[in-house]
Amino acid sequence: MSKRIAIYGKGGIGKSTIVSNIAAAYSEDHNVLVIGCDPKADTTRTLVGKRIPTILDIIKEKKDASYEDIIYQGFGDVLCVESGGPEPGVGCAGRGVIVAMKLLGKLGTFSDDLDIIIYDVLGDVVCGGFAVPLREDFADEVYIVTSGEYMALYAANNICKGIKKLKGNLGGIICNCRGIENEINIVSDFADRVGSKVIGVIPRSEMVQKSEIDAKTVIEKFGETEQAQLYKKLAKSIYSNEDFVIPNPLGIDEFDEFFRKFQ
Template sequence: MTEQIVFYGKGGVGKSTLISHISAALVEASFKVLQIGCDPKADSCTTLNGGFSIPTLSDQLLHNRVISTETAVTRGFKGVNCIELGDAVNTGASARDSIESAFQAISRSTIIDDIRPDYVLYDISGESSSVSLLAAFRQFPVKRVFIVTTADFISLSAANGIFEVLEQFADCNIPVPLGGLIPNSITSSFEESFIADFAQNTGTHVMGRIPRSLMVRQCELYGKTVIEASPLSNQAYFYRRLANQIVDVTSTLAVKNPPRPMTREGLRLWAHEWADRLFALENGLVTDGAAI
């Protein structure tokens, strides 16, 4: 049984880094994994491939209508299967058409049958509204969506926007596929509290956090994940723990209660309250972020 999992989040929050580490942790635990980078930059799987970019599906679709597993898939760290959709703008397609046709090409191909992955992980950037997310839902039986976020208002507003999209599933009586929020690059207990409170206000669930670590940057410069370059480090442990949680959450039944996105005014009010708390923290009225 192949579980299809989408990771989504605002641009730059660390999705590709995080997903590559989840892939590395899953292959290390003997699961078969296919990671699909859905970003025109085609940089999702770089740290699984020694820091090198891999051939993109868009470039191959320029020459062939049908793609084969051999040409489309690159095998990286411990045999993890990697695809980069790349930038189909070369083909004259709009961003929307290009992602849709790339997903269709994967659906029509024998890639999933040939690889028989336990998990397909899609790396989808929230930069271009929810077009790519909806295209994934149309083409694949997406079991779970995880939202990667940093502890800043813009990333959480983007998450709130995704909740509005997911609310449509509840209207259609389809189980809501939200897996949870994944806090990335966390540096303090204040940041944890901030995301936890957002989750509480939107009726969502927070997964294990990933701390901000220079080791991630260092290993990225070596062209590797932390799991490959520093397998015994604490940071590698955080990624492995998250991978376990993702496996658990994905194998359980779909969520019954949809997330409750905040209204624009509600979100503003919520932000204002946190600004007041930060003011208190900055001015020494509260000394520990954990207390707020």
């Protein structure tokens, strides 16, 4: 059975960078499928080398879309698909996730040949569709990407509320650093407060932007660097992790009090 991982976090926090790089790391030894569940549909760009059509876009043009129509092969032979979403201000963004999961299941995408499935899920939109990977039992474990910034942690805390409601398995917090003061301490303390742990720390690096400009992962473009090795280390930590919890999120006032002590 595949290891099924969902990566959640605030929009713009670096989920897609984390997902694409750990997928590239896993591809050295495993068959990997990445499913982008973010309406921006940019999860797989650095794996494939370009933006790929979303499932919603494809089925608008071809009602009987096949496996070959929706699946693209990326770096390291990682299989990639984007669920897609509506135009801004029109419709429910979660619809793309629901439609994508149904079609992928119908086409037999979730086969025994896959070792690892990774979902990139936007976590700061209040929409039931974003609960699909957990609610419909497509993902077994969740990791939250955050920085030490107030709004990123606020979103992380809200995601914990959703995980708790769905009785999901939180495997840890990934600190994707923005370079603020006491950042690792802030994120570590937050992880401890919700009953979890920091499973990986990724420092801020210009290599991320340089690789993404070329539509590549850091592992592909700067494979021998320490930054690439940190993504590989994170991938290993997630793969071997057996420590899961149902989180205990902070109340609103409790969260503000927690954050003020670092100011």
